[in-house]
Amino acid sequence: xxxxxxxxxxxxxxxxxxxxxxxxxxxxxxxxxxxxxxxxxxxxxxxxxxxxxxxxxxxxxxxxxxxxxxxxxxxxxxxxxxxxxxxxxxxxxxxxxxxxxxxxxxxxxxxxxxxxxxxxxxxxxxxxxxxxxxxxxxxxxxxxxxxxxxxxxxxxxxxxxxxxxxxxxxxxxxxxxxxxxxxxxxxxxxxxxxxxxxxxxxxxxxxxxxxxxxxxxxxxxxxxxxxxxxxxxxxxxxxxxxxxxxxxxxxxxxxxxxxxxxxxxxxxxxxxxxxxxxxxxxxxxxxxxxxxxxxxxxxxxxxxxxxxxxxxxxxxxxxxxxxxxxxxxxxxxxxxxxxxxxxxxxxxxxxxxxxxxxxxxxxxxxxxxxxxxxxxxxxxxxxxxxxxxxxxxxxxxxxxxxxxxxxxxxxxxxxxxxxxxxxxxxxxxxxxxxxxxxxxxxxxxxxxxxxxxxxxxxxxxxxxxxxxxxxxxxxxxxxxxxxxxxxxxxxxxxxxxxxxxxxxxxxxxxxxxxxxxxxxxxxxxxxxxxxxxxxxxxxxxxxxxxxxxxxxxxxxxxxxxxxxxxxxxxxxxxxxxxxxxxxxxxxxxxxxxxxxxxxxxxxxxxxxxxxxxxxxxxxxxxxxxxxxxxxxxxxxxxxxxxxxxxxxxxxxxxxxxxxxxxxxxxxxxxxxxxxxxxxxxxxxxxxxxxxxxxxxxxxxxxxxxxxxxxxxxxxxxxxxxxxxxxxxxxxxxxxxxxxxxxxx
Numbered sequence: 223x224x225x226x227x228x229x230x231x232x233x234x235x236x237x238x239x240x241x242x243x244x245x246x247x248x249x250x251x252x253x254x255x256x257x258x259x260x261x262x263x264x265x266x267x268x269x270x271x272x273x274x275x276x277x278x279x280x281x282x283x284x285x286x287x288x289x290x291x292x293x294x295x296x297x298x299x300x301x302x303x304x305x306x307x308x309x310x311x312x313x314x315x316x317x318x319x320x321x322x323x324x325x326x327x328x329x330x331x332x333x334x335x336x337x338x339x340x341x342x343x344x345x346x347x348x349x350x351x352x353x354x355x356x357x358x359x360x361x362x363x364x365x366x367x368x369x370x371x372x373x374x375x376x377x378x379x380x381x382x383x384x385x386x387x388x389x390x391x392x393x394x395x396x397x398x399x400x401x402x403x404x405x406x407x408x409x410x411x412x413x414x415x416x417x418x419x420x421x422x423x424x425x426x427x428x429x430x431x432x433x434x435x436x437x438x439x440x441x442x443x444x445x446x447x448x449x450x451x452x453x454x455x456x457x458x459x460x461x462x463x464x465x466x467x468x469x470x471x472x473x474x475x476x477x478x479x480x481x482x483x484x485x486x487x488x489x490x491x492x493x494x495x496x497x498x499x500x501x502x503x504x505x506x507x508x509x510x511x512x513x514x515x516x517x518x519x520x521x522x523x524x525x526x527x528x529x530x531x532x533x534x535x536x537x538x539x540x541x542x543x544x545x546x547x548x549x550x551x552x553x554x555x556x557x558x559x560x561x562x563x564x565x566x567x568x569x570x571x572x573x574x575x576x577x578x579x580x581x582x583x584x585x586x587x588x589x590x591x592x593x594x595x596x597x598x599x600x601x602x603x604x605x606x607x608x609x610x611x612x613x614x615x616x617x618x619x620x621x622x623x624x625x626x627x628x629x630x631x632x633x634x635x636x637x638x639x640x641x642x643x644x645x646x647x648x649x650x651x652x653x654x655x656x657x658x659x660x661x662x663x664x665x666x667x668x669x670x671x672x673x674x675x676x677x678x679x680x681x682x683x684x685x686x687x688x689x690x691x692x693x694x695x696x697x698x699x700x701x702x703x704x705x706x707x708x709x710x711x712x713x714x715x716x717x718x719x720x721x722x723x724x725x726x727x728x729x730x731x732x733x734x735x736x737x738x739x740x741x742x743x744x745x746x747x748x749x750x751x752x753x754x755x756x757x758x759x760x761x762x763x764x765x766x767x768x769x770x771x772x773x774x775x776x777x778x779x780x781x782x783x784x785x786x787x788x789x790x791x792x793x794x795x796x797x798x799x800x801x802x803x804x805x806x807x808x809x810x811x812x813x814x815x816x817x818x819x820x821x822x823x824x825x826x827x828x829x830x831x832x833x834x835x836x837x838x839x840x841x842x843x844x845x846x847x848x849x850x851x852x853x854x855x856x857x858x859x860x861x862x863x864x865x866x867x868x869x870x871x872x873x874x875x876x877x878x879x880x881x882x883x884x885x886x887x888x889x890x891x892x893x894x895x896x897x898x899x900x901x902x903x904x905x906x907x908x909x910x911x912x913x914x915x916x917x918x919x920x921x922x923x924x925x926x927x928x929x930x931x932x933x934x935x936x937x938x939x940x941x942x943x944x945x946x947x948x949x950x951x952x953x954x955x956x957x958x959x960x961x962x963x964x965x966x
Contacts, residue, residue: 266301266302266304266327266328267304267328268300268327268328268451268454268483269301269302269325270299270322270482271323272320291305298323299451299455299483301451324482326481326482328450328451329449329450329474329484346425348415348551348568348572351526351528351530351547352572352617352618353618353620354430354579356619357430357576357619357622357623358420358430360583360620360623365582365585366433366434366435367581368388368434368436368437368463368465369416369417369434369436369575369578370456370460370463370469371409371412371416371436371437371571372453372457372460372468372469372472373409373469373472374406374409374410374444375402375403375404376402376413377556378403378438380555381421382419382423386434388436388437388438389438392437392438393440393459394440395439395440395441395455395456396440396452404440405443406442406443406444406446407555407556407561408446408471408567410553411551411554412570412571414560415428415551415553415568416428416571417434417435417436417575418553418554424554425560428576428579428619429582432583437463439460441453448472450474451483453472454486455487457470457484457487457488458491466496466577466581467581468496468497468574470499470501470514471565471567471571473504473512474513475512476511476512476513481517484514488514492519498520499520499523499571499573499574500514500515500570501523501566501567501569502523502537503515503536503537503566504566506534508745509524509541510539512537516541518650519589521543521544522542523543523544523545523566524538524548525546525547525548525566526545526546526603526616527550532604532612533564535565536566537566538610539610540610540652541650542613544612545612545616546569546572546616546617547568548566548569550562550563553568572617573596573617575619576596576617576618576622577592577596579622580623583623590669594665596614596617599621599622600614600618600621601616601621608654633658633660634658634659634660635707636656636707637656637658637707638654638655639656641709642712643743644711644714645681645688645712645741645742646742646743646745646747647691647692647693648689649689649690649741649743650687650689651687652686652688653668653673653683653687653688653700655707656668667702669686671686671700671701673685673700674698674699675696676696677695678691678696679692680693683698686700690713691713693714694712695712695714698711712742714786714787715739715741715785715788716741716744718785718788719740719790720737720783720790721736724793724795725795726795726796727773727796727797728773728797728822728827729796729822729867730774731772732770732771732772732773733770734769734770735781736748736749736769737754737783737790739785749785751769754783755783755784755785756768756769758780758782758794759781760777760778761774761779762775763776763777763779763796764781766781773794775796775867775868777868778793778794781794798823798867798869799825801820801821801835801867801871802821802871803819803871804820804821805818806871807873807876808873809876809905810876810877811854811905811909811911812857812877813854814853815851817850817852818847818850818873819850820832820835820866820871822867822869831866833850834866835865835866836866837862838863839860839863840860840862841858841861842860844857844860844875845860852875854875856877856916857877857905857951858877858951859874859877860875861873876906877906878905879904879906879949879950880906880952881904881952882904882913882917882948882950882952883904883954884947884956885899887956887957889935889956889957890959890960891927891958891959891961892937892960892962893937895936895937896934896936897958899947900912900914901913901947903949917949919931919933920945920947920948921945923941923942923943925941926938926958926960929945933947935958942960943960945958
């Protein structure tokens with residue numbers, strides 16, 4: 223039992239595109255248009271059950287969560303739709319049930335297509351390229367061959383298809399009924415390439431006069447949208463309805479996990495000796511990233527133009543089996559019309575039609591027989607031998623119908639191509655084994671050879687298809703007819719790259735890092751952060767976990783990422799441009815207060831960090847600060863300093879007295895009289911404040927007059943005395959004359 227919901231949740235939306243491009247635009251524009259459609263989500267899941275517990279499991283789904291919608295159940299599968307805000311544990315709980323074999327997301331299929339109509343009906347260059355007219359002359363049996371077209375339906379009223387479509391056994395998986403009329407046009411175009419009649423009107427299909435029927439299985443709606451669930455069941459139903467060939471002119475990005483239900487459906491077809499042909503894809507990318515073309519056993523078809531060069535839009539890679547015409551292909555369309563279209567959607571039916579011709583001529587041919595014959599008779603294109611653009615070459619209908627004799631000469635050796643292999647974990651590549659005989663004839667024995675892996679923890683192989691499992695090196699040996707050939711295989715990373723060489727963050731900020739790996743097979747992908755080992759060289763400055771860098775303090779450090787046998791470092795600067803206090807200068811008077819604000823500046827942003835800073839005063843007798851409020855204590859000058867993240871800012875507090883004075887600097891008293899002058903301090907900010915109780919008072923001769931702490935002067939006896947008041951570094955003096963009564 224397997225469950226990979228957590229890993230696949232980000233991949234719910236793998237948009238499967240019907241592989242036809244009809245726009246007169248540059249390929250990059252076409253790709254951009256497709257990528258915009260790849261973000262719709264089905265929010266549906268396929269649950270495969272063990273065969274004996276289906277009813278119980280359906281009941282369990284309803285009771286576990288009433289909001290979980292069971293869309294339908296079929297055979298051992300149930301299609302469910304999650305609520306908008308699902309319980310994250312729901313699918314895990316279901317997966318733990320022994321009734322469940324696996325759970326996987328229902329991938330979406332989508333068509334992004336347009337049509338250009340050409341009333342001139344130019345000649346069909348594709349038929350000539352694959353030598354279809356010559357093949358028709360070969361004749362054959364009158365055995366009916368059925369080609370299942372899984373698409374948008376087929377216009378069964380079209381004059382060139384009216385006698386070719388098996389409407390009795392067709393099915394509409396979109397509307398769950400038997401109406402298979404095409405409401406888009408794509409499926410009709412594909413069907414015409416395969417089986418348009420030789421009836422002196424319109425066009426001719428690859429199958430010519432052979433007794434070929436099209437089984438229409440509508441899995442895409444009028445917008446070209448569908449799901450892997452419907453496609454998988456349509457494949458199995460096509461087998462059960464007697465199809466000899468299945469044409470899949472659709473594809474989609476596979477994600478990190480294998481689409482199990484689609485694999486099972488294709489395996490079901492192959493087990494029943496039904497050929498499956500699929501379009502390689504229109505993304506100009508490696509076919510290994512797309513399904514169903516990259517699933518073992520499928521004949522993946524790339525597209526060529528009239529010059530027999532690989533079409534700019536066509537996918538390529540080790541999974542390509544054959545090439546076929548795919549640019550400006552004229553075929554049937556809705557309402558009796560004909561249009562030109564381009565894409566690997568058009569290339570695939572050239573191969574499906576050729577297979578139909580072969581089955582009509584020799585019904586006893588097995589899947590292996592057909593694949594061998596197609597490979598041996600293909601017209602070699604590009605570099606000599608199989609390659610990543612054209613596979614074995616351009617499909618050759620005429621050659622495939624010829625009676626091919628396998629050489630009876632003694633086998634001299636076997637060879638394997640490529641002679642060494644480098645790939646990434648999870649990716650697949652094809653090793654092709656060729657038997658070379660004494661008479662220089664060659665035979666593909668890839669599927670007949672015995673394959674052995676020296677270290678099965680690094681890679682696995684089945685019928686020549688190698689899958690990377692884990693980083694490391696191993697050897698794979700092919701054995702056939704007593705001969706052996708060993709290929710070194712490496713699952714490796716060539717290099718790692720960060721998007722930036724250096725990042726600058728502010729304290730307490732968190733930034734997600736990502737790295738891109740270039741693997742041994744030269745493919746590139748962003749590596750999931752949890753698959754990488756991360757280290758910070760100075761965790762006082764910044765820490766890192768699963769690629770998330772958390773800044774701690776101002777400074778610099780390096781974050782190192784390890785993946786495979788490679789490592790890469792990025793410099794992390796935790797930086798603050800400035801620490802600024804506002805205001806940074808104050809003129810106060812004692813006992814007054816004023817709030818201040820401390821700002822940390824980061825490029826164009828600023829944060830208030832008043833509460834987070836450490837504050838100190840140079841003279842607590844002049845000014846102190848608490849909770850961002852400065853309180854003036856006494857006269858003088860003090861510096862308030864803020865420390866934050868290695869930066870400092872200062873505030874100058876000036877409470878100094880500029881002048882100290884009294885109203886009268888000379889007075890005359892009689893013994894026993896008292897007098898209290900008003901002592902006024904003028905501060906730096908211009909404020910005038912009475913400071914009698916704050917000043918220090920002194921009498922030059924206390925026998926004549928004394929003065930208390932509040933500045934009250936008391937005359938004692940006749941004489942002259944100086945009373946001095948001091949405050950804030952300033953002083954004021956009063957001359958006191960004490961005279962007896964009656965003296966002048």
